[in-house]
Amino acid sequence: MRRGRLSLAGQAFVWQLVVLALMIAVGTILAVLDARRDHDLAAEMQVRDVSVTVARSPSTLAAVSSPYPSGLLQPTTERIRAATGMDFIVVMAPDRTRYTHTNPDLIGKPFVGSIDGALAGQTLTETFTGTMGPSIRAVTPVYDNGRVVALVAAGVTRAKISTQVASQLPLILGVAAVGLALAALSSFLISRRLRRQTHGLAPDELRALYEHHDAVLHSVHEGLVVFGDQTEAAEVVNDQARTLLDLPDGPVLRADLPISLQQMSGGVVRDETHVTTDRVLLVNQDLVSWEGREIGTVLTIRDHTELRAVLGELDSVRNFAESLRAQAHEAANRLHTVVTMVELGRPDEAVAFATAELQLSQVLIDRLLAAVGDAALAALLLGKVDQAAERGVSLAISEDTALDSTDPLSAHETVTLAGNLIDNAIDAAAGTVDKRVEVSVCHRDGALWVRVADSGPGMSAQMFSRAAERGYTTKSDHAGLGLALVHRLVDRHRGTITTTAAPHSAVIVRIPLRETP
Known part of the structure; x- marks a missing residue:
């Protein structure tokens, strides 16, 4: 006290x-x-x-x-x-x-x-x-x-x-007394308003509160943006928020935020993922109220870029593990078939059956390892082939697939790019009669080309443009980050991404190679 x-x-x-x-x-x-x-x-x-x-x-x-x-x-x-x-x-x-x-x-x-x-x-x-x-x-x-x-x-x-002169003193003193009373009343009303606004704090307490507030804002590792009620200019923006959102110095308007943050709802938001050009952000939004009335909103922003990359690698490993599980399951079925054929006294047919299946798988593995110089990308493509097969989709690697390295992308970026496009293609093809997907990855004309075609209906230009936005998806059970991540990755490397609907639905990505000095 x-x-x-x-x-x-x-x-x-x-x-x-x-x-x-x-x-x-x-x-x-x-x-x-x-x-x-x-x-x-x-x-x-x-x-x-x-x-x-x-x-x-x-x-x-x-x-x-x-x-x-x-x-x-x-x-x-x-x-x-x-x-x-x-x-x-x-x-x-x-x-x-x-x-x-x-x-x-x-x-x-x-x-x-x-x-x-x-x-x-x-x-x-x-x-x-x-x-x-x-x-x-x-x-x-x-x-x-x-x-x-x-x-x-x-x-x-x-x-x-x-x-x-003395006869006029009562009037002068009376006017002075009235003025003093009015001045005291106005000072009291002003001080009462000031007391409500400062919550009755003393000057040294206000100074300490400001110093602590300023120190916390500069030291906290989460981005913080505070908007007042019905205001376009942010009242508080800390250093981490400017870094994560690439905001300029000086006043910050809502229009300065990334598009996805501008389009957020006005209510409470929990752990919503947003994708910027360079980062994957986890955003929370809370309403600030005082004495029963809303006075603004608070955005807290965390950088999940590295975590998202690790999760991407984990997904790749999980997909590879699922592929191995599927192959093991299929291999067990084939082994039982071969054993049964031997027990039935038909060894020649058993050998022919086992050899044919082995040659078919080995041919695909040998071709991918020879054509794709990056082991992570080759493993991804092999895993996606088995993953598609489990869903009844035929995934083919085109004959023109060939590259010594994933330049100008890193192995992680290539896995993110190709993996998301292939996943979307498998989802689209799974609901069609033909159920086909074709993937092409190669270097050509001074650029890295990735083409993923499927037997699905494709997307309109408007739908494809909206797919670049965070959270947009045509599937109810997806968060809609795949194409948003692909678009940000392509923009970061100054590439292009286009879609076609005829003769087949396809997404084509072109990433120019780095110029050598």
């Missing part, structure tokens, strides 16, 4: 929440600063407008020109201050003497702040700490025939601006 380790989803949730909280906190601070800046700008514009309006009022010029400016200006400026929300409106003489002020005790005393710009004819805006504390103020001149006769200052204290 894991202790003290957060899953990847948990860590993602915590980090997302921390990052979002920091972003919302920073955003809140920026919102407060932005609100304060907006209030400062608004205050600057307001104090400028108020000071300019008061300075340009005719009553202000009339009042500063009268003997008693304060008595005329103080009530007016206070009404304007209350109406506009200013903290102070000060009308002063050019020498800073105040005519008005929010605090009447300060009337007649000098104004505190910068007035040089206003005396020069400009409207000056500044932040200054005066008698009422830090404030944003504007100072503008009052003209009389182009001469500055007074100054008007209007201002708002920083404390009032801070109060205005």
Whole structure:
């Protein structure tokens, strides 16, 4: 049981929440600063407008020109201050003497702040700490025939601006709280989805799982191909699968697989044999499901090429043994016949009978051994003759059969080629009236020729083309690999294989000899 380790989803949730909280906190601070800046700008514009309006009022010029400016200006400026929300409106003489002020005790005393710009004819805006504390103020001149006769200052204290900004804090903080709650909810939903997808594993466990997965895929000696549900691209292809199926690097599509694998059914497959150009493969297919739904298929592929070759040799030995058994059985029958004829007092006829049968068998053996330089092929042909005879089929070796070696094929390949063609011919001929098979193997015109004819009905061009596919057969009790193996062998040696239906059904194979340097 894991202790003290957060899953990847948990860590993602915590980090997302921390990052979002920091972003919302920073955003809140920026919102407060932005609100304060907006209030400062608004205050600057307001104090400028108020000071300019008061300075340009005719009553202000009339009042500063009268003997008693304060008595005329103080009530007016206070009404304007209350109406506009200013903290102070000060009308002063050019020498800073105040005519008005929010605090009447300060009337007649000098104004505190910068007035040089206003005396020069400009409207000056500044932040200054005066008698009422830090404030944003504007100072503008009052003209009389182009001469500055007074100054008007209007201002708002920083404390009032801070109060205005503070009044907006509940809204800003409320929006921030809602944003944080939504961010936490979205992070929780994302982490829950991530937890389902990662099965609650911690990052180091996911890393270890990936490393083990990758190591297994590269080290396993079986090919592995995984397809997702309804996808054409493989999600997993290990090195052995690329080797066995001769697949290129990079993404693998179903169309890149051998034809027989592309045509596999979508269900479970057990130990199905597939033939490629160079290999005989044993394929299994399983459906992958999760929580009751299918999420893909897994192909496992094993190389049975060498095993198939050994099985081919075993079949040849078994056929040869069956041939010897048949010959022994037939020899026993003949021996009993000869013994009985001797017991019946007819020795001359017994000798003639035994000699005739011996000569017939010996002639075939001598002719094959003389014509065929490869012992394995000669043994195969002799065995097939006896095997055909047991099924009532006459198998003849044509007179043009002659070759010193099986080049360009190996002995094993020649046995595979000739053995499968002869087996198919015997099967086809066994169901006919004539029950005949003829075999020809020879070197001619720079190529190895193998021709197997039979008295069967033959195959159409379409049927013969389909016979190259793995598993296709016209016989219910055969796996259909014989002709597929023959086609792959012929393709591997850049040969040709054709079929004829008239005057006899025949399969003709031509394998070109290797060019000598």
